[in-house]
Amino acid sequence: MNLDSIRNVYFIGIGGIGMSALARYFQANGKRVSGYDKTPTEITDALIESGIPIHFEDSVRFLEDYLLNSTNTLVVYTPAVPKSHKELVYFEYSGYRVLKRAEVLGVITENSYCLAIAGTHGKTTTTSILGHIMMVCDVPVTAFLGGISENYNTNLILNGTEVSVVEADEFDRSFLTLSPNMACITSMDADHLDIYGDASELEKSFRDFAHKLKEGGKLFVKNGLPIEGITYGIEDDSDYTAQNIIIENGAYVFDVKTPTALIENIQFNLPGRHNLSNALIALAMAVEYGCPHQQVVKALASYKGVKRRFSYHIKRDNLVYIDDYAHHPQEINAVHQAVREMYPGKRVLAIFQPHLFSRTRDFADDFAASLSKFDEVLLLDIYPAREEPIDGITSSWLLNKMTNENKQLISKEEIISKIKSSKAEVILTIGAGDIGEQVKGIKEALSHEN
Structure with missing residues (x-):
């Protein structure tokens, strides 16, 4: 066209x-x-x-x-x-x-040098990190983001059209409309089984995506995934490895071993090993593209994040409020790991809104296990999005599977009163539905608390 x-x-x-x-x-x-x-x-x-x-x-x-x-x-x-x-x-x-x-995205990007980010988790954050790096390196880039960048307050970064950075979405096999020059796969956990039927079909779709690379293209894969490519990982034997990791003032400081060099003393301000992994693959793709190491390091230090991706709304000594888009058990595990790493010993309350009846059904036991790790859990009704209800699949059914003693099923109208009656020092709202619309009210209510 x-x-x-x-x-x-x-x-x-x-x-x-x-x-x-x-x-x-x-x-x-x-x-x-x-x-x-x-x-x-x-x-x-x-x-x-x-x-x-x-x-x-x-x-x-x-x-x-x-x-x-x-x-x-x-x-x-x-x-x-x-x-x-x-x-x-x-x-x-x-x-x-x-x-x-996705077809329109394919048309727009086919005449540019396209860098595509695929994976069941981490796409939006990785895409926005890579887009930010390209901006700092003054690459003529257009980056289409699946979230609102905190650095630019938009989901579109415009600095030229020679290079495009895009999310390669596996939902509905949308990413097969792309033909990137460079691509990565961050994860391949089972998801969207309403589309794929089973995990093997999802894996096949990622393999099909890997074959969509243009001739001479480069594919990066997280170490351990069953697809060949340039590997990346944390403290392992990958081609790109983050190592010597410490936490200073709530930020990661680390080195990266590349196939040809050691990049030292990198600072990255987003919590959680999953975000460290996202930063690592964005760095790897930028370096392989040709961005200078010094500028890449500068970009990572100034990266602020994506709205609703571990977004801080209150950050005081006695109270922290974080909002996150996590809607898959592995993503909830990642949020839990980040909170425990940054706030050891603190009491954590999670308010979760399940997204889709089919996803709740397919991963009920995993959701129950992930949510049970928090000290307290408040569960909202399932957000249906595009789906009709499924018989027997309810938040009450999910709640009964959880082993956590401190759990309740609540309405959105009860969120603030339940938070105020809790003794938690860290509050989380989690989910991909309309729970994000509650954030402003929760923040205002908690801001008046001592």
Whole structure:
């Protein structure tokens, strides 16, 4: 597809984190952008403020206002939108060019030097670290992020078009639309079994992604994964290894052994070994691309993180409040490891909102084990997202599987009162649903506490 011939870009599901990055990209490139989403959010508010018209009712009657026609309009939709969506059906039957978000990303990046981040965990943080490194090294880069960068307060980094940094999303096999020059695989834990059926099909999909590399491309894999590539790991025998790790003032200080050099005294401010691993692979890809070591070290020291990825909202001696997007048992384990490493001996309360009935069903025992590690747990109802309820799969059912004695099923309206009655010194909100919308209220309520 020749994007130069496109005048209008219309998004169905424009408020999604990946969709909104594309909307900003097309707007920055002079296209007339408009769209639909189910509900208003901070993201849709920001897009509207930037001049993008958005409506929140699935009805073709709004489309006349946007001056769309099938000859110069591209329609982009997210797989989370049902096939029966009235607007999607209208566009498909009216001869418009209709593409999934991932397909559009493939078109945008095919003529750039593309660095793609794949894996069931760590994609967003790694992509945003790598995008930040490229900016500090003044690489002409466009980076599409699956979260809001704390450094740039956006999910789109624009500094040129020669190089692209993207998340390679395994959901719906979306990453198979990409043909990167350089790629990494951070993890391959079972997930999205509603799409794949079983873990072996998910693994096959990652292998298929590895074969999508352009000729002469480089593939990086976390040490221990069953795919060949340049390896990276922490304190092991990988091609890129983080070693001599210490914690100083809440930050990691470490060295990295590369295949040809030793990069010393690197500082990285995000807690958790999972984030250290994310920083390591971003460093490895930047170094292999050709970024100077000194600039890479400078970038890692100034990296601030991604909103809802171990985001601090209160950080006092007697009270810490952290919000995190973790929605898979392995991600919850990573959050737990980070909290225990940074706050040894402190009492920790986790408030968790399960995301998807199918994921809760498929990993119930693992969720129960992960959540039971915290001192106290408050469990919210399952956030359905794109799914209908599944018989017998409820938060109450999950709660009964947990071995933690200090556990309760609560409503969102009870969160603040339950936190205030707790003796926890570290508070966590965890989940990928709308629990993030509770953060502001929780922070305000706790900020008035002594």
